[in-house]
Amino acid sequence: MHLLGLLALFFGVLAEAAPLSVTVTILPQKFFVERIGGEHVQVSVLVGPGQSPETFEPLPRQMAVLSGSSLFHRIGVPFEDVWMEGLRSTYPELVFLDAREGVSLREMEAAGGHHHDDDAHHAHAGADPHIWLDPANVRIMIDHLRDQLITLDPQHAADYRENHTRFSNELAQLEQSIRVQLGPMKGRKFMVFHPSWGYFADAFQLKQLPIENEGKESGARTLMRLIDQARHESIRVIFVQQQFSTRQAEALANAINGQLVTLDPLAESYFDNMRKVASAISEAYQ
Secondary structure, three states: OHHHHHHHHHHHHHHHHOOEEEEEOOHHHHHHHHHHHHHHEEEEEOOOOOOOOOOOOOOHHHHHHHHHOOEEEEOOOHHHHHHHHHHHHHOOOOEEEEOOOOOOOOEOOOHHHOOOOOOOOOOOOOEOOOHHHOHHHHHHHHHHHHHHHHHHOHHHHHHHHHHHHHHHHHHHHHHHHHHHHHHHHOOOEEEEOOOOOHHHHHHOOOEEEEOOEOOEOOOHHHHHHHHHHHHHOOOOEEEEOOOOOOHHHHHHHHHOOOEEEEOOOOOOOHHHHHHHHHHHHHHHOO
16 A cells, blocks of 8 residues: 555656646747746747748648647637648647637738738738737737636646736736837837738837738839838838848838838747837837
8 A cells, every 4th residue: 555655646746747738839929828827838839930920831740749739829820720620630639729819800901001002913911910919919818828728727727827917917017118108109100021010000009011911022113102101201210020031121221211120020038029129119210
């Protein structure tokens, strides 16, 4: 009996020590899951640093990481839709949580902030997947994440609730600080190459003017219109990101005697990155 008791204790400790395996699509989600799950989760990320979820095509070995996961937290990018049916059939025990649940989705703008472009090859892009760039959306996301983690791992429910409350409060403080910082720029426009910042712009009463749409560069007529817009709005900074070519943005910056500034919507350190973005936009108006 003594030996059996020791074995039971040993295996009980192993079970307690094993974290919940969670797979996410992008790095910001890793930050969110770890803030809620703490030491009770182990997070794998499909789209790594420098990669774009818009153009990402996962290898079978990358998707195989889901075989050991209890939860897949999807964000709503195109490649997930392609793989979803196969994943559900291949991993019937895997729980799927859609980060868009409860979030009001916006539409992607075409080049120049218009919903329809002058160039025929630019089409309407559908729902904007960059929901995490509005802190209010993240608060909705982590509500569902907390509940799902509690369902999968009820013994740590108190920790998940405590972590959620702390993180939610920090998000509210972040949102308020950015609102104060960008308040004087209310209604202003900023130019970006890829339209990643629509939710951020909506949240803080700004407007993004994209150069491209769906990964395609603007045609000549649209580019001229963008140059005119930039001059009219006194825009001297164009925001780009490492996941996309800067060739056309450089040409436009030269035409308006402006400069390029790199921002990363996919950075893992969410608070630091959001503050960096707010400061960069604020400085662009000075």
